[in-house]
Amino acid sequence: MPESIIRVKHLSYIYGSSPFPKKALNDISLEITRGDCVAIIGFNGSGKSTLIQHFNGLLRPSQGTVWVDGIEVGEKNTDLRALRQRVGMLFQFPEAQLFGQTVYADVAFGPQRMKLGRHEIRARVKAALDMVGLPHEKYARRSPFELSGGQRRRIALAGILAMSPRILILDEPTVGLDGEGRLEFYSYLQRVQREQGVTIILVSHDMAEVATMANQLYILNQGKLVRQGTPQDVFAESEQLRSWDLVAPPLYKLLESLRQQGIAIPDNISTVDETFDFLQQQKIKSGFRMEYSEAEADHHRR
């Protein structure tokens, strides 16, 4: 059985102690499997950010429990330092937080704060930069400010990878990147997941992004977990999604439209390539069928 790296049980979080407290999270229970890439989605104000802030101890549960890689968050003596080394968090527009004179200084900041040895730090920075496709030899001495937006964002990612997290939480990681920058960022993320076995948690509004990257979706609506499932299952229910103010990604909308046009597209199709293969086979088949029936008709006529 796959092992859960995050276990949330009956989590509620209440903001403020005013006479009218707001329940930002309401009785949430979920598990996230180690090594997975999952996404938390929901409309503005649905509680996504509140939830992920429990995963690295920025918030403590008002009720319920949160276990992250064996550490219980919210215990009085929770080792926050250990927790935050295991959980790396990349905020929106992380490149705005770069400050180092050089790329090296920026990426090395985290490991230095972890009080690692000099050689260890050097090795980690090098590995992290290589991991995000910015080779150490070429980029370490440059100023982060002379690089492109996409490269700067990957440096911010490298800064977190250098701390060797086991869980990586990314809040809207590709907002503001152009098409090329986006695809690059995805490919490096997938590499981190594959090669280092890091569990990735995405928070995103971009449904196309979520559909390509994540294999498990968690939908929040008004502080409640209303749905959990694979992108294929979740995005097939367009009516349900609308009720949570969400829309399926464009490809899924197209698949739905095609089904309405009478093309029986199987439920397991989820990428452009799969759709293409299916439609092409379908065409070949229907072509055959047509020829066959014509031949048959001819036969009868004779």
Place this chain on the structure above:
Amino acid sequence: MAKDVISPPLIDIQQVTYKYPVKRTMQDHNQLVTEPALQNINLQIQSGEYVALLGHNGCGKSTLARHCNALLLPDEGNVYIAGMDTRDVTKHGMIREYVGMIFQNPDNQLIATLVEDDVAWGLAVKGYPLPQIRERVAEALDAVNISHLRQLPPYKLSGGQRQRLAIAGILALRPQCIIADEASSMLDPFTRQELSELFSRLHRKFGLTIIQVTHLLEEAVYAQRIVIMERGRVIQEGTPAQIFADVERLQELKLIIPDPLKLVVYLRDAGFAISNQALTIEEIAQEIANA
């Protein structure tokens, strides 16, 4: 509205070059070459047109948009709005009555404590009589479907509703043209789609000229004409059907190709008969089914 073929364009941009003033800071020493943000731009937009100004980050599309209501003035060349030169400072008030602008973040242009007061503000400043203000506010709120929210403070509205409120504030002044500068970029996909539909509706219903500045191909679909910019130049112009026909080119321009469009290209290459006219998801689905 009578449209004459020989009437001058509402917006006439002639050989405009613009360079942002360089701040002398440490960082600039690294950047030895500063390219002009706009280089010799020629663009005419007719009254009643719906134009999408498309390009990736930093291509100059927002800079160009800001020239269309005299927020920026060209270094070289001229911009005429309904025949008025934007260099003529005395005309700026009038130019901005003709061309209203909304931005990424609606909060930057909301000022009053109630929705209806916010819409009324522009009219009040211009000294319109009260009955007329009331009438125009009601009309503007109705046009963007937020009449039911008129007694609420703006902060109680959702992002999409606030963006609609910003549009209503502009509509109340009855401009000829609305420029939306990446107005959807802070919105979720659901509200983003609603906003695109609103622009099309305003265009059809009131004959408003719409200039939609965006980096998203799927938003440009609704326009009559797409103008693509790259490195401060206009590099391509055409109807959505013409522009979407060359996906490779769009990819070169670092634009994000929506999945349905990718699929259409694959299918076309494989011999499916799918025309260039299929742009929306429904149209694409229909053509695939009939191919």
